[in-house]
Amino acid sequence: MITHHLSDKLLMAYSAGSLPEAFNLAVATHIALCDECRARLASFDAVGGAILEQAQDEAFALQDGALAATLARIKAMPPVTKPTPRHAQTGVLPEPLAGYIGGDVETIRWRNIGGGVRQAILPTSKAATARMLYIPAGVAVPDHGHNGLEMTLVLQGAFADETARFGRGDIEIADEDLDHQPIAEPGEDCICLAVTDAPLKFRAILPRLAQPFLRI
Amino acid sequence: MKARNGAEWVVLLRQIAETQDTEAFTLLFQHFAPRVKAFLMKSGADQAMAEEVAQEVMVTVWNKATQFDPARASVATWIFTIARNRRIDMLRRDRRPEPEELFWGPEEEPDQLQVLALQQESDQLIAAIADLPEKQRIMIERAYFSDLSHSEIAEETGLPLGTIKSRIRLALDRLRHSLS
CATH class of the missing domain: 1.10.1740.10 (RNA polymerase sigma factor, region 2, helix turn helix motif)
Structure with a gap:
């Protein structure tokens, strides 16, 4: 059961469309797993609908002939075919994450970053970075703080840090105030999606030296 | 009309x-x-x-x-x-990644x-x-129109971030209250 959810602030920013792509990916993937946040998002979208309803402004009126031009575009198009509904996915990775990776977990091309921990950086716009993290059961990720915002979504296994335990579907939202050392639980290896809008601050000197090469 | x-x-x-x-x-x-x-x-x-x-x-x-x-x-x-x-x-x-659609079953008619x-x-x-007080309404509109982050809204208006967050929260609480 999911116990760690998205904040109102993040849901509203996702609804308004003001988040960088990497954050959108983490928000959308959490929502794919979490009915509660899906319902909360619907209420933020409804606020957007109400804002649109009141957006009319004589200063921004349509050009003459806009309706005729739009109807002409519609007539020029081939008839619409109804899309076939996709079936619910069964792998570890839900959409839209599976689409970014091009398949499920076995298609991820991991790179070792030390201590058995592996990562794969996903292609997104540069405003923020998205990476998959693979943490073997029982292994700790180096102790780190944050310059900006970090969101970590668990897709397989579980990890715990100083604040709480996070299992599949749970999302941890960390900012400047949190220094933490996530440790994967014994049992299943842990796979996460981690997004950051600024480099992490590692405590130990060695990870700090490696940081520019690993892009974390 | x-x-x-x-x-x-x-x-x-x-x-x-x-x-x-x-x-x-x-x-x-x-x-x-x-x-x-x-x-x-x-x-x-x-x-x-x-x-x-x-x-x-x-x-x-x-x-x-x-x-x-x-x-x-x-x-x-x-x-x-x-x-x-x-x-x-x-x-x-x-x-813009979107969450996958829930599978609602074959051609289900909505209730x-x-x-x-x-x-x-x-x-x-x-x-x-x-019906919201104008200040609150404008704050919400800007979040949705202006493609601004909360911190950018704070910079533009000179208001501290905490005030913006509490205004949006207050406005949303009022909305929820007026709907219940």
């Missing part, structure tokens, strides 16, 4: 989906297309781009009319999401009582936002 409620827009959109009714489309266009254009211009698009994209959004409304689910959103909310996604493509050239309740609630939300 006669003001329509949420349930009436649903009927018009269904006529487009079922019989490609251009009269129903004309009524929807006259109401929503100017609003989409104003929404885009208030979000930073120029006149020519907003005009072009408003027409594209209305073409998408025609094309995707069969996919609209009145048990999950009002027509205004659905058109807002189409316009928002086009705005992201247009202004930032970023992709009519649920549809009516959701459409009425959406009408109440529109009225509740219009």
Whole structure:
């Protein structure tokens, strides 16, 4: 059961469309797993609908002939075919994450970053970075703080840090105030999606030296 | 022009989906297309781009009319999401990942009582936002129009971030309260 959810602030920013792509990916993937946040998002979208309803402004009126031009575009198009509904996915990775990776977990091309921990950086716009993290059961990720915002979504296994335990579907939202050392639980290896809008601050000197090469 | 409620827009959109009714489309266009254009211009698009994209959004409304689910959103909310996604493509050239759709089963007909309740609630939300104190309403509008982050809103208005957050929260609490 999911116990760690998205904040109102993040849901509203996702609804308004003001988040960088990497954050959108983490928000959308959490929502794919979490009915509660899906319902909360619907209420933020409804606020957007109400804002649109009141957006009319004589200063921004349509050009003459806009309706005729739009109807002409519609007539020029081939008839619409109804899309076939996709079936619910069964792998570890839900959409839209599976689409970014091009398949499920076995298609991820991991790179070792030390201590058995592996990562794969996903292609997104540069405003923020998205990476998959693979943490073997029982292994700790180096102790780190944050310059900006970090969101970590668990897709397989579980990890715990100083604040709480996070299992599949749970999302941890960390900012400047949190220094933490996530440790994967014994049992299943842990796979996460981690997004950051600024480099992490590692405590130990060695990870700090490696940081520019690993892009974390 | 006669003001329509949420349930009436649903009927018009269904006529487009079922019989490609251009009269129903004309009524929807006259109401929503100017609003989409104003929404885009208030979000930073120029006149020519907003005009072009408003027409594209209305073409998408025609094309995707069969996919609209009145048990999950009002027509205004659905058109807002189409316009928002086009705005992201247009202004930032970023992709916007969307959660996968829930699988609702084969051609399930939405429960009519649920549809009516959701459409009425959406009408109440529109009225509740219009009734907010001006400062709160403007704050919410800017979050949705301006493509600004919360911290950017704070910079522009000189207000501390905490105040912005509590204003938006207060405004949303009021909305929730007025709907309960």
